[in-house]
Amino acid sequence: MKHNYLFDLDQTLLDFHASEHKALEIVLTAHGLHYTEDIYSAFKEYNKSLWLELEKGTISRKDLFTLRFTDVIKRCGGDPSLHDPLAINDEFIYTMSINGVLMEGALDLVRRIKTEIQGSRIFIISNGATINALGRIRSTGLDAYLDGVFISEDMGVTKPAPEFFDMVLEKTGISRESCIVIGDSLSSDMLGAKNAGMDSIWFMPKGDIEASMKAYDIDYCASSFDELFDILVSIP
Ligand SMILES: [Mg+2]
Structure with a gap:
């Protein structure tokens, strides 16, 4: 699963x-x-x-x-x-x-995932500055639902490099097959998942969705947190 x-x-x-x-x-x-x-x-x-x-x-x-x-x-x-x-x-x-701002409904989503999907684990994979990302995560209360945070500045590699994803697997001990990447960016998140051989969900897709799904090997699309949750519970 x-x-x-x-x-x-x-x-x-x-x-x-x-x-x-x-x-x-x-x-x-x-x-x-x-x-x-x-x-x-x-x-x-x-x-x-x-x-x-x-x-x-x-x-x-x-x-x-x-x-x-x-x-x-x-x-x-x-x-x-x-x-x-x-x-x-x-x-x-x-x-x-110290002024993180949640996407509307984000906290409900992670809370639902952790309470309703048995064995679920949530990791953050982000390109950016460590202090800025960690501070914003803490200031929103998101950290209470996370199992790990991976920031490019810390790791020395950036999405979409496959090394970024290899490092996440190595540090967590989880298998590639058990992972699914969720993100809004084609060039870092979706390409990263493709490079790493992981399944992916494109959040808030835009433009020529069908063409992008083909080009980036995207498995699912979600235009809201409700849609995203429904996909997560339906994935075998
Ligand atoms: Mg993004």
């Missing part, structure tokens, strides 16, 4: 963007800066372009953190010379880590 559930974290059980939004508002307001929705949209867009620069190696991590908050301060009408962008960045990261 497939009763070892490997859950992606962001936009599957937790809402990363909602945490980011909340943290930005708290931190900017604390520094007397005027926060608006437009500021968040601009932050998200600029941040994304900076992460691409970082991946290309054209800027450092420190540059990224400095640049993104220098930009935000200016957008809020503040004077960057009167603020410390790096310190604000640190506060932002910390504030985000």
Whole structure:
């Protein structure tokens, strides 16, 4: 029976963007800066372009953190010379880590899995920063239902690499056949499951679903937590 559930974290059980939004508002307001929705949209867009620069190696991590908050301060009408962008960045990261936001119904889902599916185990498999992910998991109470958490920063490998999944199997002692991967991302979760030879459930599928299911060897799709639960209990 497939009763070892490997859950992606962001936009599957937790809402990363909602945490980011909340943290930005708290931190900017604390520094007397005027926060608006437009500021968040601009932050998200600029941040994304900076992460691409970082991946290309054209800027450092420190540059990224400095640049993104220098930009935000200016957008809020503040004077960057009167603020410390790096310190604000640190506060932002910390504030985000203690302000996890659940996807609506996520806590009910994990509670139902643990109480209604005998022998079920829930593991988190996430690409990202360890402190940020662990903090958000704890702050939402999700940790009470988890049997293990695997974060790429900690492991030194990233989904969709098969090594990521091999490491999970090695550390937990569970078999490949007993696992099912559940996530929203085609490029990390679904491709990862395919690479690792595990079954998969694509959560909140979008676009050309049929074509993607074929291309990524996806076994099931779920558009809500109720649908997902029904699939889990029906899997032999
Ligand atoms: Mg995700």
